[in-house]
Amino acid sequence: MRIGIAGSGAFGTALAVTLAQAGQQVTLWARDAAAVETMRSERRVARLPDIDLPEGIDPVSELSALFACDTILLALPAQATRVFVTDHAGALAGKVLVACAKGIDLHSLTGQTAIIAEAVPSATPALLTGPSFAADIARGLPTALTLACTDTGCGAALQKALSTPTLRLYRSADVIGAELGGALKNVIAIACGACIGAGFGDSARAALMTRGFAEMQRLAAALGAAPETLMGLSGFGDLVLTCSSELSRNYRYGLALGRGEAFDSHTTVEGAATARAVTDLAAARGLDLPISAVTARMVAGDLTPLQALDALINRPLKEERE
Ligand SMILES: NC(=O)c1ccc[n+]([C@@H]2O[C@H](COP(=O)([O-])OP(=O)(O)OC[C@H]3O[C@@H](n4cnc5c(N)ncnc54)[C@H](O)[C@@H]3O)[C@@H](O)[C@H]2O)c1
């Protein structure tokens, strides 16, 4: 298996580091030729400034070098994946394409593997997702993720090839469930950040995580996910991590919303676009997802955190299981 990674941001680089440390040769592609020159000369990347790039990583800006690989990990922001795979559909034909982004595409309202399947029908789509901060993976801290693929033979081969002494992969055939867990938890993490930033407290955050998880399960079931997948690393596991750590960009963005502070617009915050996508998906299916809905409105600037709290807490009383 010849492994290439598209995107030398925090996550793509972290995966390249752990794979190279485990003895794999990895082609790490970035679109910015000047940044690649720096990576080659200094063996560092901007997004993980404290990490040395092992020799096994070959940073490239030529797409031909990336497309020489048979297995390509797509570590671009979720909203960039569709254009990338569509623009390069010919070169990607027949390859194993592992989506690493956590988000629902706003254009198609589908997950990352459906985008790949539509743009490159001859490719084998797979997904790598679950609770992990790039810096933890790159530093060699123990991490467990989900590798999802409907082609079970390919899933098993990927699980073996992409596991390292510090990165343990669990296999799943439920790609839809795994990708929805990773995408939807980002929306709830923004809500939790806003809750803490606005000073509503840890009890309110626990309520948001729990009721937010119920929303994730409701939407995932409506879209064909297996319920148990949401209980695993890609759902519950990633929800816990992202809603409780200031290392999460989604959570920090929520904190800024809650405090009424500005947030760096160049930071990747996947939950912002996915909150809009969730609102559209829920409306089309008649689903009630109140936390996701108020989060989308906070992100759009239509609600303050106090107004969002008011809208949630004054809803008609109901049974917990509903
Ligand atoms: N950082 C983490 O801890 C982490 C962990 C797990 C999953 N992820 C997921 O990985 C995905 C990428 O996140 P990240 O942390 O690497 O983000 P990042 O912002 O650090 O890096 C994104 C990279 O993609 C490049 N890029 C953006 N648009 C592009 C385009 N149109 N074409 C080519 N390159 C483009 C950027 O230049 C940047 O190098 C996200 O969906 C995120 O949820 C991140």
Ligand SMILES: O=P(O)(O)OC[C@H](O)CO
């Ligand atoms: O920094 P975030 O919020 O994108 O979270 C990173 C990972 O998704 C956590 O698993």
